[in-house]
Amino acid sequence: MTHELVSTLRPLLAAEASAEAHASGAERNDLEQAVWLRLLERLDTTGPPVDPQGWVRRAVRSEARRSRRTARVERPYATEPADDDGGPGPEQRAMAAARRRELHDAVRRLPGRCxxxxxxxxxxxxxxxxEIADELGISQGSLGPERSRCLGCLRRLLTTEVAAR
Incomplete structure (x- = not known):
């Protein structure tokens, strides 16, 4: 019964939603989806409508009116609220923190003085x-070659981890 009702109402709903969408400022697909949802809720509670075609027409118009009222009240932000400070958003900060943790974890696994x-x-x-040479107790001249060797180890370590994922 439900499958037959859906296949029967689909063309009518598409046409009605298309006709009402422009005037209401809503997307046709949004209107259709809202009406399908209302129909499913109705089927769960009171069963199928007595006059399905009339019900679809009324439901589409009702959803279009609701969409117009909502559009008058709601105003979109020019930018996302989290982006008002001009800095990176929460997602970017979380991803940067995760990359720093991975880097520091990899650094701790390096061999020797690295x-x-x-x-x-x-x-x-x-x-x-x-200052680094004094802190580590090595000559400043050996710092460059040691750094280069450590960076090579880190590069190999991170390359194998990325390839493993």
């Missing part, structure tokens, strides 16, 4: 090579 060297290089204190 974890301490990379942590010093990634430090928010922006240490100079001299």
């Amino acid at each position: 974890p301490r060297l990379m942590a010093a290089l990634l430090s928010p204190e922006d240490l100079t090579y001299r």
